[in-house]
Amino acid sequence: AKSQGRNNLQFFTAAMNAAATERMEMEIELRQAIETGQLELHYQPQICAHNGTACGVEALVRWRHPQRGLISPLSFIPLAEETGLIDPLGAWVLEEACRQFAIWRAADAPVLRIAVNLSAHQLRSPGLVAQVEAVMTRYEMIPGELELEVTESVAMSDPEHSFETLRALRNLGVQLAIDDFGTGYSSLSYLKHLPVQILKIDRSFVQDIESDENDASICASILALAHSQGLKVVAEGVETAAQREFLSVHACEYLQGYLFGKPEPPEVCLGRLRELSSA
Ligand code: C2E
Ligand code: CA
Ligand code: CA
Ligand code: CA
Secondary structure (H helix, E strand, O other): OHHHHHHHHHHHHHHHHHHHHHHHHHHHHHHHHHHHOOEEEEEEEEEEOOOOOEEEEEEEEEEEEOOOEEEOHHHOHHHHHHHOOHHHHHHHHHHHHHHHHHHHHHOOOOOOEEEEEOOHHHHHOOOHHHHHHHHHHHOOOOOOOEEEEEEHHHHHOOHHHHHHHHHHHHHOOOEEEEEEEOOOOOOHHHHOOOOOOEEEEOHHHHHOOOOOHHHHHHHHHHHHHHHHOOOEEEEOOOOOHHHHHHHHHOOOOEEOOOOOOOOEOHHHHHHHHHHHHHO
C-alpha cells in the first residue's frame, strides 16, 4: 500500500509538472503571438430589435496559431488574465477594434458603435483611462461610439475602485455595459449606483426562453427592472425567431446572436451588416 501511495504521488507530480510545463509553453507562445500579430478580431453584429438594422458590433479576439489553427478566447483569455498578458493583449484589442471601426465609419458602413470586452485585470490597471482616451483621440471617436463591456463579477469586485474607473471612462463618453448579466450575485439596486447604461442578458438565460418558464421569467424580470432603472438591454445568444419574438415583446432594445450573424472577420462582417441594414 505504501509503494502504491508513492506511485500515485509520483504519477500525480508528473501530471502536475506536465500541466505546469504546458501552461508555461502556452504563456511563451501567447506572448509571441501578441508580438508577432497572430491575434485577430472577429466582429459580431448587434441589431436594433425594433427594426432589425445593425447598430453595433462586438469585437471578439481569436488566436490564429501557426500549427493549431484558430483558437477560441475561452482557452487563452483566462491564462492571459493570470499572467498579466491580458494588458498587452487587451491594449492590442482596443487599438485594433477602434482602428477597424474608423475604417468602417470612413466607408459609411452601417455600424454606429463598437463594443470591446474589458477584463478584470484591465479594469484594475491604473493606465486604462489614459489608454482609452488616447485611442479615442487617435481614431476621432465621438461619445457613444465606443462601448466597453465588463462582466458583472468584475464590476462588483472592489466596487469602489471599479466605480471610480467606470465613472472616468463614462466622462470620456464611453458607453458601459455589464456583460453576462444574471450569472453573478449582484442586485439591481446595487448596480444602479454603477455608471453603466447597458445590461447584456447572459446567453444561458436566452437559450431556453421557449422551453424553460424560469428562464423566460428571469429574462422578463431583468428587462423590466433594467428599464425601470433607465438601462438599455442587449440579449446575447439569440438563435431563433421565437427567442427574438419573446425579447421584442418585452421591449429588449438590442439583440445579438447567430440568428443575425456569427462573429466573422471584418470583410465578412461588413457584408452581413449591409445585408441586415438593407433587408
Ligand atoms: P462574451 O463576451 O460573453 O461573448 C459572447 C460569446 O458568445 C462569444 O464567444 C460569441 O461568439 C458567442 N455567441 C454569440 N452569439 C451566440 C449564439 O447565438 N449562440 C452561441 N452558442 N454562442 C454565441 P467567443 O467569441 O468564443 O468569446 C468567449 C468569451 O471570451 C467572451 O464572452 C469574452 O468573455 C471573452 N473574450 C472574447 N474576446 C475578448 C477580448 O478581446 N478581451 C477579453 N477580455 N475577453 C474576450
Ligand atoms: Ca462581451
Ligand atoms: Ca457576454
Ligand atoms: Ca457569456
